[in-house]
Amino acid sequence: MTEPFEYSEKVKDHFRNPRNVGTIKDADGVGRVGNPVCGDMMEIQLKVEDDIIKDIKFKTFGCASAIATSSMVTEMAKGKTLEEALEITRGNVADELEGLPPIKMHCSNLAADALHAAIKDYLDKKKTGEAKPSENEYEVAVIGSGAAGLSAATISSYLGLKTVIFEIGEWGGILNKFCSSRLIENYPGLTGKMSPEDLIRSMLEDAEEQQVERKEEMVNNIELRTDFKILTTDKGKYTAKAVIIATGSVPVKSGILGESKFATDDGGVYYLTADPSRFENKRVLVYGNGYNAVSAAECLEGIAQSATLVTLEDSFDVPERMMKRAKGIEMLKILTSTSLLEIQGAERVEKAVLHNTAEDEKLEMYVDAVVLAGELKPDLKVVDKLGIEIMESGFVRTDKKQRTNIDGIYAVGNVATEIDLLIVAMAQGAIAAHDIYDLRKESRR
Numbered sequence: 001m002t003e004p005f006e007y008s009e010k011v012k013d014h015f016r017n018p019r020n021v022g023t024i025k026d027a028d029g030v031g032r033v034g035n036p037v038c039g040d041m042m043e044i045q046l047k048v049e050d051d052i053i054k055d056i057k058f059k060t061f062g063c064a065s066a067i068a069t070s071s072m073v074t075e076m077a078k079g080k081t082l083e084e085a086l087e088i089t090r091g092n093v094a095d096e097l098e099g100l101p102p103i104k105m106h107c108s109n110l111a112a113d114a115l116h117a118a119i120k121d122y123l124d125k126k127k128t129g130e131a132k133p134s135e136n137e138y139e140v141a142v143i144g145s146g147a148a149g150l151s152a153a154t155i156s157s158y159l160g161l162k163t164v165i166f167e168i169g170e171w172g173g174i175l176n177k178f179c180s181s182r183l184i185e186n187y188p189g190l191t192g193k194m195s196p197e198d199l200i201r202s203m204l205e206d207a208e209e210q211q212v213e214r215k216e217e218m219v220n221n222i223e224l225r226t227d228f229k230i231l232t233t234d235k236g237k238y239t240a241k242a243v244i245i246a247t248g249s250v251p252v253k254s255g256i257l258g259e260s261k262f263a264t265d266d267g268g269v270y271y272l273t274a275d276p277s278r279f280e281n282k283r284v285l286v287y288g289n290g291y292n293a294v295s296a297a298e299c300l301e302g303i304a305q306s307a308t309l310v311t312l313e314d315s316f317d318v319p320e321r322m323m324k325r326a327k328g329i330e331m332l333k334i335l336t337s338t339s340l341l342e343i344q345g346a347e348r349v350e351k352a353v354l355h356n357t358a359e360d361e362k363l364e365m366y367v368d369a370v371v372l373a374g375e376l377k378p379d380l381k382v383v384d385k386l387g388i389e390i391m392e393s394g395f396v397r398t399d400k401k402q403r404t405n406i407d408g409i410y411a412v413g414n415v416a417t418e419i420d421l422l423i424v425a426m427a428q429g430a431i432a433a434h435d436i437y438d439l440r441k442e443s444r445r
């Protein structure tokens with residue numbers, strides 16, 4: 001019997017040499033369709049990575065049209081995003097094949113339906129958590145590995161959420177940068193018993209134990225999508241359902257004369273983020289009034305040749321106990337009611353010009369380095385473009401669960417609170433991780 005219609009050359013080619021026939025081991029999505037009238041059956045299997053169809057295979061039982069449309073649809077969908085692939089219609093497939101006989105248009109042109117079914121299967125599995133996330137796909141991404149970020153990542157992973165943490169500087173954040181070998185203060189149970197470097201080491205071990213993935217990468221951008229976010233780093237792209245911003249704080253420039261000249265190229269002006277080994281056998285002036293300034297000055301004992309702690313106020317804003325300890329350090333001189341007017345030198349810092357406001361007296365002090373241990377401000381670089389609400393104080397506004405005004409984005413630690421304490425940073429990390437877990441549980445119900 002002769003066919004009552006002619007197949008196009010393309011149909012014949014795809015029928016004789018079908019592309020992408022077979023199955024995929026551990027397919028992410030499977031779509032099956034069949035037409036009981038003509039008996040055609042099709043199955044399409046997908047491998048999806050970062051919402052892109054990385055691999056696609058089909059098995060079809062049916063006529064030449066059924067095989068050609070299956071083969072063609074796999075070619076059309078491969079490499080496309082799920083969104084783009086969902087736009088492929090029966091009509092598009094027939095057009096790509098340079099037409100199908102009219103009777104076959106309704107009977108055997110099922111391939112686009114099988115593709116849509118496979119994508120739906122993948123998306124349903126993803127929603128219920130059955131889908132295995134691909135390599136760069138995470139449930140939670142944490143930006144910053146200070147106390148807040150490490151706590152958030154470790155607890156999130158402990159709760160079973162696939163978690164990645166990004167760090168561009170020192171693992172452990174600010175705590176591990178300056179003076180990490182002195183003993184921790186103000187942490188019930190650990191005060192005076194453990195150093196920041198030991199705490200961070202132990203936290204990193206916990207993160208490792210909980211299989212948190214660590215990436216030494218700088219997150220430069222976050223794009224918002226309906227169900228997930230895309231993070232772009234200096235090395236690649238990642239997706240995550242929830243993002244925890246734990247970028248901490250950065251020093252505020254003081255505006256003191258000479259600061260800009262010597263703050264770069266190891267010129268002698270440093271902030272709290274400097275490595276204290278830079279001060280070995282140096283004469284160092286520490287300028288600031290709070291805990292960080294006194295702590296930095298104390299830390300120089302045994303490193304610097306001499307240190308002078310200077311504040312414009314008439315006393316330091318720290319507990320008496322801490323001040324008493326600082327006063328007991330022989331190499332440390334303390335000046336109150338004194339402002340730092342200028343930092344001078346030819347190539348490097350050589351001299352500090354001070355003004356004692358109580359005596360109205362100008363002083364010059366020969367120093368090799370100045371540590372500006374003043375104000376720190378939240379590091380908002382990564383959130384700036386997102387439209388995240390910032391409070392008047394400069395911190396990211398969050399609710400009690402550390403949620404920002406953007407769905408799925410949290411902020412924890414020094415980027416979100418002025419309470420500059422480890423215990424607060426860590427607690428906020430844990431609260432955010434638990435909220436993500438709870439929401440996840442709810443969505444699965």
Ligand SMILES: Cc1cc2nc3c(=O)[nH]c(=O)nc-3n(C[C@H](O)[C@H](O)[C@H](O)COP(=O)(O)OP(=O)(O)OC[C@H]3O[C@@H](n4cnc5c(N)ncnc54)[C@H](O)[C@@H]3O)c2cc1C
Pocket residue numbers: 143144145146147148149150166167168169170171172173174175178179183184185186187217218219220246247248249272292295296379382412413414415419420421422423425
């Ligand atoms: C000298 C000093 C001593 C202190 N001692 C004590 C103490 O004894 N007891 C106490 O309770 N508190 C102490 N604190 C305060 C405590 O350290 C902080 O409250 C806490 O460490 C804040 O942690 P964090 O995770 O919010 O921020 P941070 O520790 O600042 O961590 C933020 C991290 O994010 C990273 N980051 C930023 N942007 C990006 C990006 N785009 N991509 C990737 N990574 C990024 C940064 O490199 C940084 O490592 C001290 C602070 C200082 C400065």
